[in-house]
Amino acid sequence: MPHLALEYSGNVRDRMDPAALFGSCTVRGPQRPSRSLTGPAPPRTGAEPVMSAYADQRVLVVGGTSGVGLATAGEFDHVVVSAGETPMGRVDALPLADAYAAMDSKFWGAYRIPRSVRVRPSGSLTLLAGYLSQRPGRASALQSAINAALEALVRGLALEYAPLRVNAVSPGLLRTPLWEGMDVTARERMYEAATQRLPVGRVGEAADVAQAVLFVTGNAYATGTTVYVDGGGTIA
Template identity: 60%
Template sequence: MTRLDKQAVLVVGGSSGIGAATARLFAQEGAQVTIAARSQEKLAKVADEIRQATGRDVSTAVLDITDDAGVERYLAGAGPFDHVMISAAQTPTGPARQLPLDDARKAMDSKFWGAYKVARAVRINQGGSLTFVSGYLAVRPNKNSVLQGAINAAVEALGRGLALELSPVRVNTVSPGTIQTPLWDQMDAGARQAMFDAAAAKLPARRIGQPEDVAQAVLYLATNGYATGSTVLVDGGGTIA
């Protein structure tokens, strides 16, 4: 029997990157996984990949976390879940004085308010867990990504507060550093690799993170019954470099 045998898990943002890696790892551990995201095509592809890799069925749900009514409607009929992980976000970036206010509001609506709405509406079994994904800019600001740092800090504060409010459900946050996900695919391949190499050279870990690195931290928080109100850094040492 695996650690999460027959436990119900919801991964919001499970169609790519960190979310997809988390869904795959939880399925390997025996969980009954549901992945939710905006694109049915991407969801179907990831679900099929997980089925082939693990031999386990994966459910899918089309969900836009910026759609208030849609989030409420879906979660009213879904669950309860034993573990929930939220990694979905679309966050335009740039210096505060250059980033259009509409883009700034969209970033906050997606990553912070999206997580808030899911946390507010989802049903989680007692003793289960809720895990957010923030980012190391919360504690290591960057002058070109001021808003992202502020949003990540807000997500972490939300996690600590909800750990009190939702107890005995455990609430934690994973804070990744630079992770090699499809987020970077819009860059030229050569420029992307040069950026990764330069970043890795500055990190104590001497490499860029992979989605699976973050997924392992999410699994740890879900299966450790004494972990709540925590923020776990998975940043290769980025906050101390």
């Protein structure tokens, strides 16, 4: 199985659960999140057999940060930048400091990764953006702009760092702990409304995103592209 290095954990795990990579978030440092392999993971949908292709490889999963704790931990085969802090709010209501912090976390954090982490030329770098880049809402101008910037960054990095493959995965609404702070009734109404609107008839799970990440990391002919995993959210 591949080795998974978690930022701020100071160690390398010897087993990677592709669904759990994006299913939960724990604070390993005072400011930024890192991905956790603990806690309940969403149902897996056939990701495990794909992982056999990553035997004996080193994979780094990084949260949205302005620094990389394991940048000196040798070369990695694949790096996934999996998170960022992006608050919702209208431009005239969101504090400017929060907007700057969001850009620093999700965009500049990702921008710094190829400068800090050594990735083998035969490997890949995958950034997590979001479908709001294509489908902005009434209170998501900031998120839309940051996600669009990440998708554009991927295209440029794919040229600058070739033959390293650089791609983005842009999820839609997911049933993850991100929404745990929301009122339960309001959250379920949001999920139900999305279920009725989306062509796939359901809300996404963390495992759906993991499948897309596994695809772009494993496909040697994919670079400079964005894969939307949104249940049809960009068209519905």
